[in-house]
Amino acid sequence: MTIALRFLGAARHVTGTKHLVEIGDTKVLLDCGMVQGPRRIAEEQNRKLPIAAKELDALVLSHAHIDHSGSLPKLVKDGYDGPIWCTDATADMLRMMLFDSAHIQAQDAKHLRKRGHDYEPVYTAADVEQTLRLVRSKPYYEPFDVNDQLRVEFLEAGHILGAAIVVLDADDGHKQRRIVFTGDHGRKDLPILRDPDRIPECDALITESTYGNRLHETRPDMMAELGRIIEEEMHDGGRVVIPAFSVGRTQSVVMFLGQLIKERHLPELPIFVDSPMSTNATKIMARHAELFDDETKKLLKAGHNPFFFDGVRYVADVQESKSLNGQRSGVILSASGMCESGRILHHLRNTVGRREDCVLMVGWQAHGTLGRKLRDGQDSVRIYGEDYRVRCKVRAMGGFSAHADYSELMDASRHLVDRCKQVFVVHGEDEPAEAHAKRLIDAGFREVHVPHKHDRFELR
Ligand SMILES: [Zn+2]
Numbered sequence: 150m151t152i153a154l155r156f157l158g159a160a161r162h163v164t165g166t167k168h169l170v171e172i173g174d175t176k177v178l179l180d181c182g183m184v185q186g187p188r189r190i191a192e193e194q195n196r197k198l199p200i201a202a203k204e205l206d207a208l209v210l211s212h213a214h215i216d217h218s219g220s221l222p223k224l225v226k227d228g229y230d231g232p233i234w235c236t237d238a239t240a241d242m243l244r245m246m247l248f249d250s251a252h253i254q255a256q257d258a259k260h261l262r263k264r265g266h267d268y269e270p271v272y273t274a275a276d277v278e279q280t281l282r283l284v285r286s287k288p289y290y291e292p293f294d295v296n297d298q299l300r301v302e303f304l305e306a307g308h309i310l311g312a313a314i315v316v317l318d319a320d321d322g323h324k325q326r327r328i329v330f331t332g333d334h335g336r337k338d339l340p341i342l343r344d345p346d347r348i349p350e351c352d353a354l355i356t357e358s359t360y361g362n363r364l365h366e367t368r369p370d371m372m373a374e375l376g377r378i379i380e381e382e383m384h385d386g387g388r389v390v391i392p393a394f395s396v397g398r399t400q401s402v403v404m405f406l407g408q409l410i411k412e413r414h415l416p417e418l419p420i421f422v423d424s425p426m427s428t429n430a431t432k433i434m435a436r437h438a439e440l441f442d443d444e445t446k447k448l449l450k451a452g453h454n455p456f457f458f459d460g461v462r463y464v465a466d467v468q469e470s471k472s473l474n475g476q477r478s479g480v481i482l483s484a485s486g487m488c489e490s491g492r493i494l495h496h497l498r499n500t501v502g503r504r505e506d507c508v509l510m511v512g513w514q515a516h517g518t519l520g521r522k523l524r525d526g527q528d529s530v531r532i533y534g535e536d537y538r539v540r541c542k543v544r545a546m547g548g549f550s551a552h553a554d555y556s557e558l559m560d561a562s563r564h565l566v567d568r569c570k571q572v573f574v575v576h577g578e579d580e581p582a583e584a585h586a587k588r589l590i591d592a593g594f595r596e597v598h599v600p601h602k603h604d605r606f607e608l609r
Contacts, residue, residue, distance in 0.1 A: 150321035152608045154328070154353070156600040157199040158182060159576045163359055164216040165194060166576060170328065172298040172319045177207045179315065179330050179355075183219025183250070195220060195271050199603070202227035207295045210235040211332030212312035213242035214396075219250050222276040225283065233283045234295060236303050238311030238437045240286035242396065245429050247277040253490075289313065289440075298322075307335030307345035308551050309397045310434050316349060319608075326608050327351040333359070333576070334553045334561060340371075340401040341434070341455070343442045345553075348561055350568050353608050358577030360554040361585030366547040375402070376409045378509060378544060379480065383418065387505030387541070388478050392493045392520055394486035395426040397551055398512055400434055402482060404445070404455040411453055419479035423464040423492050427484055431456045431463070467492075474499045486512040488519035497523075498532045501539045510545040555581075559588055566593045570609045574599045 150173040158167035158180075165184035170177045184194040202224050210233055211217055221233065221243075235243065254270035261268040287293050292302040298320050303313035315330040329351040337344045348354070382389045393399045399422060409415040422428060435456055438449055448455055464470050470492050473481060483493040497519070500506045514520035522530050523543050529536050553561060562572075572594050574586045582599045589597045598606065 150323060152319050152321050152324070152326050153605055154355070154573065154608065155605040156573070156575060156602060158184065158602065159216070160600045160602045160604065161577070161579050161582055163576055163578065165220070166211075166217045167199065167220075168330065168355055168575065169200065170299070170317060170319065172321050175206050175296060175298050176204055177209060177295060177299060178205050179209050180211055180217040180332075181208060181220045181224050182217040183215050185216055192271075195223065198223060198227060202229035205229055205231060207231050207299070208233045209295065209301055209315055209317070210239060210243070211315055211330060212306065212309055213239045213246050214309065214333065215246055215250055217333070218243055218246060222247060222251065222272040222280045225280045226272050226276045230283065232285045232295075233280070234285055234287065234293075234301060236311045236313050237286045237288055238433070238440055239313070240284050240311075241433045241436070242309070242311050242430070243284065244281055245426065245433065246396075247280060248274060249426055251277050292318075304346040304349070305343050306332045307337070307339060307342050308333040309335075310342065310437055310440060314346060314348060316351070326353065328353045328355065328608070330355040331357050331561075333357055333551070334558060335551050336365075336553050336557055339551060340404055341441055341445050343440065345561065348565060350565060352569065353571045353573070354562060354565060354569050355573045355575055356558065356562060356585070357552070358558065358574045358582045358585040359552045360550070361558065361574070361577045361581030361583075361588075363554055363581065364556060365550055365554045371546070371548045372405045372408060373414075374546060374548075375405050376414045378546065379406070379409070379415060379418075382507045382542075383416070383478070385505050385507070386478070387503060387507060388476065388500070389480045389507045389509050390493075390496050390500045391480060391482045391509045391511060392486050392488050392497075393427070393482050393484060393511055395424055395484045396430045398486060398549055399424070399427040399482050399484070400431055400456060401549060402511060403431070403461060406480065407453070407455055407458045407461065408448070410460065411458075417460055419476070420461040421464055421473055421476070421479065421481045422461065422483075423470050423473060423481055423496070424484035425465070427482065428463040428465070471495070486520070487514050488523065494532055498537065501530060501532075501537050501541050504540045506541040508541055508543045510543065511549050513550070555585055555588060558585060559592065562589070563592055569594065570596060571606065572597045573606070
């Protein structure tokens with residue numbers, strides 16, 4: 150009998166995470182993420198999964214981000230009917246993320262059919278329903294048996310609410326091996342979330358490497374910086390529009406604004422959160438206060454709700470969203486974070502042409518996106534098929550990233566060097582993954598691999 154790992158996604162890429170743990174004939178999949186990127190390439194991979202659904206005995210999910218969970222309904226559609234293990238908070242997040250994904254696909258299908266293309270979504274809301282029935286959630290720090298050969302425990306990853314470092318104790322009847330999967334490894338001192346737990350001693354480590362060749366800007370006081378920017382913009386008499394991801398980023402900014410107002414570093418000002426998914430994500434976060442860091446817990450104890458306070462308004466329907474066009478002051482947070490879709494587009498259409506207004510970027514903007522074009526200072530941009538001159542100010546704030554940079558990743562794994570016999574570097578493009586692998590070797594790890602898709606390794 151052997152214990153082996155097979156890498157079926159996010160190998161030299163950052164999306165589509167799928168790692169297979171084989172213990173003899175037993176097969177357990179870690180994550181089942183959707184491949185994201187140029188439509189043609191992504192679609193092809195998301196329509197034909199690299200694993201036969203019926204071969205799998207169990208699935209363990211590190212967190213709810215779509216690049217880790219988004220292909221689950223397709224797997225279920227293909228015939229998977231085993232358990233999907235995840236943390237309690239991930240189960241809540243997963244419901245929202247998967248229904249949203251099915252909704253986006255249905256909308257796309259409608260648009261494409263209108264233009265005469267024959268297009269079927271990869272999965273529908275009915276497949277999502279079926280998937281959610283298989284979810285079995287567990288609290289952090291309570292090891293549980295997946296089957297006779299595998300025991301699992303979830304530790305805090307400090308990445309998004311519910312995200313886990315997954316500890317897998319495998320036993321093939323002859324030998325026992327501990328495998329640790331970092332999932333997406335977060336950072337210390339992120340707002341709201343607890344810090345990532347220390348990675349326990351293990352025989353094999355599967356580590357992410359998104360920022361394997363980058364250091365984050367050091368931002369000792371993100372809250373103060375946000376306050377300074379908003380105050381300057383208030384002086385200019387315009388409004389600040391913040392494109393932000395629904396999960397994580399939006400709640401951090403809202404919490405900071407609430408604290409700045411409470412401590413009178415900012416005057417009272419209207420704050421609008423205008424994205425249905427952001428509203429849902431915030432409600433889910435509010436339900437899991439047990440997972441907050443001490444700072445946020447203290448705020449709650451003192452009677453200050455970090456997300457729902459006087460002055461912040463969660464915009465529900467499209468009509469109210471449109472009425473914000475007349476709102477000329479305050480802060481509007483809306484999704485998507487890279488300005489590719491969603492309500493942010495109509496806010497930008499009513500903002501970019503006004504000198505007194507400001508677009509504040511708080512997240513990474515990928516090449517080719519509207520967010521990137523604004524951030525790069527293009528003097529004209531296309532929104533809803535029309536060209537707009539950019540006259541507003543565009544400002545950016547770093548420091549909000551929810552992924553560890555290379556020095557944080559090294560700090561998180563250096564202590565494993567004595568026992569850990571094999572390290573597998575995943576969830577990074579070629580360059581960051583190779584750079585991180587080299588650093589691990591320099592630190593004394595004996596066997597470090599940057600697997601290609603379909604590579605299989607037996608554990609030593
Ligand atoms: Zn993630």
